[in-house]
Amino acid sequence: MERDDIVEYSLHAHHSDEDGKKIRKKIWIVTAILSIITIIEVGVGIALPKAEVSTGLWTAIKYGYILLTLVKAGYIVMVFMHLGDEVRTLRRMILWPYAIFILYLIFICLTEASSVHNYWSSFH
Amino acid sequence: MAGAATEIDSAQAWGGGWRSPFNVSYGKLMMWFFLISDGLTFGGLLTALGFAKFANPETAGSWPMGEEVFTHIPFSHGHNPLLYVAFMTFILIVSSVTMVLAVEAGHRMDKKKVIFWMLLTVVGGLIFLFSQVWEWSTFIAGYDGDLSTWADNATLLHSPYGGEFATEMHHGHEVKVMVSQGPTLYANFFFFITGFHGFHVFTGVLFNALVLRNVIRGVYHKRGHYEMVEKVGLYWHFVDLVWVFVFTFFYLV
Numbered sequence: 001m002e003r004d005d006i007v008e009y010s011l012h013a014h015h016s017d018e019d020g021k022k023i024r025k026k027i028w029i030v031t032a033i034l035s036i037i038t039i040i041e042v043g044v045g046i047a048l049p050k051a052e053v054s055t056g057l058w059t060a061i062k063y064g065y066i067l068l069t070l071v072k073a074g075y076i077v078m079v080f081m082h083l084g085d086e087v088r089t090l091r092r093m094i095l096w097p098y099a100i101f102i103l104y105l106i107f108i109c110l111t112e113a114s115s116v117h118n119y120w121s122s123f124h
Numbered sequence: 125m126a127g128a129a130t131e132i133d134s135a136q137a138w139g140g141g142w143r144s145p146f147n148v149s150y151g152k153l154m155m156w157f158f159l160i161s162d163g164l165t166f167g168g169l170l171t172a173l174g175f176a177k178f179a180n181p182e183t184a185g186s187w188p189m190g191e192e193v194f195t196h197i198p199f200s201h202g203h204n205p206l207l208y209v210a211f212m213t214f215i216l217i218v219s220s221v222t223m224v225l226a227v228e229a230g231h232r233m234d235k236k237k238v239i240f241w242m243l244l245t246v247v248g249g250l251i252f253l254f255s256q257v258w259e260w261s262t263f264i265a266g267y268d269g270d271l272s273t274w275a276d277n278a279t280l281l282h283s284p285y286g287g288e289f290a291t292e293m294h295h296g297h298e299v300k301v302m303v304s305q306g307p308t309l310y311a312n313f314f315f316f317i318t319g320f321h322g323f324h325v326f327t328g329v330l331f332n333a334l335v336l337r338n339v340i341r342g343v344y345h346k347r348g349h350y351e352m353v354e355k356v357g358l359y360w361h362f363v364d365l366v367w368v369f370v371f372t373f374f375y376l377v
Contacts, residue, residue: 008149009144009147009148009149009152010149010349010351013231013349013351013354014231014232014233014349015231015232016232017232020228020229020231020232023228024225024228027221027224027225027228031217031218031221034217035214035217038210038213038214038217041372041376042206042207042210045190045191045205045206045375045376046191046205046206046207049189049191049192049205050189050190050191051189051192062377065372065376065377066372066377069368069369069371069372072368073365073368073369076220076361076364076365076368077361077365079224080220080221080223080224080361080364081357081358081361081362081365082227082354086146086147086148087145087146087147089145089146090146090147090148090153090156093146094156094160097160098160098163098164098167101164101167102164102167102171105167105168105171106171106174109171109172109174109175110174110175110178112175112179113174113175113176113177113178113179114178114179116179116180117178117179117180117181120179120180120181120182121181
């Protein structure tokens with residue numbers, strides 16, 4: 001039996017040749033951004049290894065790496081995985097619960113790690 | 125038909141009329157759900173790595189520095205920190221780009237381009253996998269492959285980093301045997317997480333190859349849309365996404 005009440009969302013995803021050109025241009029721009037960020041990370045890693053920099057500078061480099069990683073992750077999720085083009089409800093339903101879970105996990109594990117570290121150190 | 129029990133209609137099961145509030149097909153939504161749970165698994169593993177690193181005062185002292193984890197490249201005995209891993213990262217990013225270009229071609233119903241870009245994606249995935257095989261074998265058997273893996277039969281317990289070797293004779297063969305080992309805890313995390321990611325790459329290549337076969341056979345062209353390419357594409361981008369974090373937390377920080 002033919003159903004006329006089932007919405008086939010996949011058919012809405014088609015686009016024209018002109019739109020395709022714009023989308024491809026965006027893809028190549030994002031490719032360039034991801035490559036440049038990776039080159040920066042590797043360059044800093046080779047030029048300023050942890051063993052040769054001061055503790056303060058290393059902390060800055062470390063958070064810099066994490067920031068650049070999050071920027072890369074953002075481009076991959078929003079552009080390559082098309083989450084930026086999805087409806088706002090879907091975007092939020094995917095990102096928010098994940099962010100809340102992981103931020104909580106990071107917070108609780110690192111707090112616990114620091115506490116365990118101090119406790120074990122007290123035996124020496 | 126007032127008073128009659130209404131059967132739950134799968135087309136309206138979302139509530140609020142016919143349309144899904146998310147405006148995507150069931151399959152794509154379920155792929156996202158899977159990726160969230162898989163992402164939580166990797167997030168949990170990397171957080172556990174952080175816990176292990178910061179909790180144990182004895183381990184923390186011998187924990188390898190990111191840039192020094194893997195310093196080999198093929199055909200050279202030189203000290204080349206990060207280069208090989210940067211190459212692996214670049215391969216994965218490029219194969220992610222070819223994947224998204226395949227999805228774009230699918231939206232224009234351009235079968236030839238979909239085949240071309242998906243083929244490159246599969247090739248990129250294979251290059252990454254073989255690169256990782258070389259990295260692991262270098263860790264386990266040494267750059268020259270002469271590190272004994274049978275004399276002490278405990279390779280994976282040794283660290284990929286640190287540890288010293290001594291040359292010994294075993295049944296008339298000269299082999300290098302480890303006499304001291306690096307941080308075992310680090311090695312466990314390293315091989316488990318990069319191995320788990322490598323397994324994802326392996327299944328991703330497999331799925332991409334199967335979908336490529338269907339594209340060539342014209343299955344999706346007959347269907348009127350290439351959404352299956354988009355769905356395996358989501359998985360493939362996720363694999364790239366995880367590597368971005370693995371790269372940072374094993375090789376940089």
